[in-house]
Amino acid sequence: MTRILTRRRFLIGASLTASVLGLNGCDAIVESDRTNAVLKLAEGLTMRTQRLLLGDDALAREFAEADISPTFRSNGTNMPDNARYIDWMNRQFTTWRLEVGGLVERPMQLSLGELKALPSRTQITRHDCVEGWSAIGKWTGVPLAALLQAAGLKPEARYIVFHCADEYEKSLDGSGWYYESLDLIDAFHPQTILAYAMNGRELEVGHGAPLRLRVERQLGYKQAKYLTRIEAVADLGGIYRGNGGFWEDRGYEWYAGI
Ligand SMILES: Nc1nc2c(c(=O)[nH]1)N[C@H]1C(S)=C(S)[C@@H](COP(=O)(O)O)O[C@H]1N2
Ligand SMILES: [Mo]
Numbered sequence: 001m002t003r004i005l006t007r008r009r010f011l012i013g014a015s016l017t018a019s020v021l022g023l024n025g026c027d028a029i030v031e032s033d034r035t036n037a038v039l040k041l042a043e044g045l046t047m048r049t050q051r052l053l054l055g056d057d058a059l060a061r062e063f064a065e066a067d068i069s070p071t072f073r074s075n076g077t078n079m080p081d082n083a084r085y086i087d088w089m090n091r092q093f094t095t096w097r098l099e100v101g102g103l104v105e106r107p108m109q110l111s112l113g114e115l116k117a118l119p120s121r122t123q124i125t126r127h128d129c130v131e132g133w134s135a136i137g138k139w140t141g142v143p144l145a146a147l148l149q150a151a152g153l154k155p156e157a158r159y160i161v162f163h164c165a166d167e168y169e170k171s172l173d174g175s176g177w178y179y180e181s182l183d184l185i186d187a188f189h190p191q192t193i194l195a196y197a198m199n200g201r202e203l204e205v206g207h208g209a210p211l212r213l214r215v216e217r218q219l220g221y222k223q224a225k226y227l228t229r230i231e232a233v234a235d236l237g238g239i240y241r242g243n244g245g246f247w248e249d250r251g252y253e254w255y256a257g258i
Contacts, residue, residue, distance in 0.1 A: 063136050071135070097111055102231035115141075115142050115194065120193075121140070121143050144194055153232055163179050164177065164179060207225065
């Protein structure tokens with residue numbers, strides 16, 4: 001296959017994804033020409049990643065309303081105990097902002113209201129925790145792809161890092177802050193959303209209020225709660241202990257496929 005043909009097939013795949021997401025030229029947040037963003041993205045991807053992107057967009061199973069679990073436990077942090085988070089919580093997250101930065105053309109800060117005004121996706125999926133429990137929940141949120149397209153990834157960007165508001169383990173070097181990361185295949189997957197609602201209600205504190213990641217083809221510990229900042233990076237080596245996540249820095253697999 002020639003390089004040109006590969007590029008064209010990639011573009012077809014990318015525009016299909018955009019239409020699945022319900023993006024269109026009128027969406028206020030997509031400030032620049034989407035085609036430009038996609039081209040830039042294509043430039044930044046290796047051949048190998050492009051093929052994976054075309055072939056690896058299978059959806060995780062989605063369930064019916066009747067399958068939603070009556071109880072969905074909260075795991076890990078269920079209430080961040082630092083002053084910054086408690087202040088946001090006491091103000092119903094009206095002063096909270098999601099920062100989008102790192103290797104992006106247009107860094108952004110979005111309020112919860114701004115995120116809720118964007119096109120959303122709802123999905124009923126099964127969450128599987130490595131500790132051996134599962135639960136089915138309904139999640140509503142903003143497709144991560146839409147935010148990344150609005151921010152415009154720089155060609156060097158390879159991973160998206162999710163910073164959280166909870167320090168899971170107190171440490172002198174700060175490496176106890178919960179964080180996670182995805183490569184661009186999972187970041188642009190149509191079921192990868194930043195969820196602000198669960199089972200038709202606002203996300204509860206125990207489940208990651210005001211915003212948490214859902215990445216449905218991976219295990220529970222990838223589903224970062226209490227998001228504060230999204231950072232596009234070229235590699236994960238410089239972040240905390242370099243393995244791409246709080247649990248990854250403590251021996252878990254970075255790719256936690258189900
Ligand atoms: N910020 C943050 N995100 C987190 C965790 C955490 O402790 N802190 N725990 C992870 C684990 S191991 C699981 S199983 C899920 C639990 O999500 P839930 O509390 O909504 O059930 O969140 C994941 N995301
Ligand atoms: Mo978990």
